Amino acid sequence: MTTAAPDAPALSPTVRSLWTRFRGPLLALLLLVISGVVIAALQSGEQHGRLDPRSADRTGSRAIAQLLSSQGVSTQVVTTSEEAAAAAGPGTTLLVTSPDMLTQGQLTGLHSATAHTPGRTVLLTPDSSSLETFAPGVRTDSPARISARQPSCSLPEARRAGNALLGGRSYDTSTPGTDRCYLSDNRPTLLRLPAPRTGRDTVLLGSPDFLYNHHLAEHGNASLALQLLGTHKHLVWYLPSISDPSAAQDSRRDFLDLIPSGWYWALLQLAFAAALAAVWRARRLGPLVAEKLPVTVPAAETTEGHARLYEQAHARDRAAAVLRSATRTRLAPLLGVSPTHAHTPDVLLPALHAHLTTTPGGDADLPDLLFGAAPADDKALVHLADQLDALESSIVSQERHAPREHPDR
Numbered sequence: 001m002t003t004a005a006p007d008a009p010a011l012s013p014t015v016r017s018l019w020t021r022f023r024g025p026l027l028a029l030l031l032l033v034i035s036g037v038v039i040a041a042l043q044s045g046e047q048h049g050r051l052d053p054r055s056a057d058r059t060g061s062r063a064i065a066q067l068l069s070s071q072g073v074s075t076q077v078v079t080t081s082e083e084a085a086a087a088a089g090p091g092t093t094l095l096v097t098s099p100d101m102l103t104q105g106q107l108t109g110l111h112s113a114t115a116h117t118p119g120r121t122v123l124l125t126p127d128s129s130s131l132e133t134f135a136p137g138v139r140t141d142s143p144a145r146i147s148a149r150q151p152s153c154s155l156p157e158a159r160r161a162g163n164a165l166l167g168g169r170s171y172d173t174s175t176p177g178t179d180r181c182y183l184s185d186n187r188p189t190l191l192r193l194p195a196p197r198t199g200r201d202t203v204l205l206g207s208p209d210f211l212y213n214h215h216l217a218e219h220g221n222a223s224l225a226l227q228l229l230g231t232h233k234h235l236v237w238y239l240p241s242i243s244d245p246s247a248a249q250d251s252r253r254d255f256l257d258l259i260p261s262g263w264y265w266a267l268l269q270l271a272f273a274a275a276l277a278a279v280w281r282a283r284r285l286g287p288l289v290a291e292k293l294p295v296t297v298p299a300a301e302t303t304e305g306h307a308r309l310y311e312q313a314h315a316r317d318r319a320a321a322v323l324r325s326a327t328r329t330r331l332a333p334l335l336g337v338s339p340t341h342a343h344t345p346d347v348l349l350p351a352l353h354a355h356l357t358t359t360p361g362g363d364a365d366l367p368d369l370l371f372g373a374a375p376a377d378d379k380a381l382v383h384l385a386d387q388l389d390a391l392e393s394s395i396v397s398q399e400r401h402a403p404r405e406h407p408d409r
Helices: 015-047 062-070 081-087 104-114 128-134 156-161 221-229 261-282 299-312 316-335 345-355 363-371 378-401
Strands: 074-078 092-096 119-124 138-140 144-149 164-168 171-173 179-184 187-193 200-205 234-238
Touching: 062 074, 062 221, 074 081, 081 092, 081 104, 081 234, 092 104, 104 128, 119 128, 119 221, 128 138, 144 179, 144 187, 156 179, 156 221, 164 179, 164 187, 164 221, 171 187, 299 316, 316 345, 316 363, 316 378, 345 363, 345 378, 363 378
Parallel strands: 074 234, 092 119, 092 234, 119 200
Antiparallel strands: 138 171, 144 164, 179 187, 187 200
């Protein structure tokens, strides 16, 4: 047995080769982690206390709360829907900073508690679920750029405030008597729905930016905020929280409801990118490159290995085809048949009949022996191999003992 013993590094990858192979993905992953940490660190201060009337951060709302207090308006901060429903009595203004976080049960309970009491309900950037409860007939439209806009309506609060920082979501409705203010492509970003029967109107705002501390002094933001939130002497400032116990009581809220709509598009893009990557990696970029094996394997061992694989797969048809093809290939030059016709029955069989006077099993067995069907079992496969070997041996024996003509000297 001739075996070339390879060096140990040739059989197992070295640390250097592993680093060369995986350094690209590892560096990309490290860059992604560092970017995430940096973005989280930069945004953590911005989002801390967002729209909280007790927060002095840039995105907090302590400035408007102090202005309301100087005008005699008291502000009560609540974090659960039960507290909001109990505090929003007659003659109060209810501000819901994140109605999208509320479950359908919370929205229904809050609307039932305030629908028949005079006052005002202000919703910041409501989506379709909260609009169905608090503002039937109103639907969201295409998003609008946040910028300083003119009132362009007859609402007294907006006309007195003048230009204000509005945008974000825009709305559309056919309900009569609504005030459509701060338009973007003829779509309002501030919508007021009157309720003459109950005395509680509803105000929809497409963006909360004009309530932030660092924007309140710009344009007419402070005036608009004071008039919208200071209509009544008591303001209930509702900051929805995911820890609200009433949110867990809504059985219709599943995991998919908690995923923002933008993530579905992100997942679709990731799936499309993964499909493109799979197609790219599966595409063969060129011909196969021959590579030297680390060891020299004798032909007998290779043949035995192939035979064992055929046996494990019960591939008797494949094994028989290989045996017959190899026999025909070796017999063709002995019979004077060109290699191109070695597997053509009409050419090989007549030449074989001409060289044989007696054949194993008779001449009638030659077509079945060389071009027949697959064996039915392993015993038939062994018998076929023996017959092919006997046929080849008889041809070789005749060639050895055949008289040879010598040219005249």
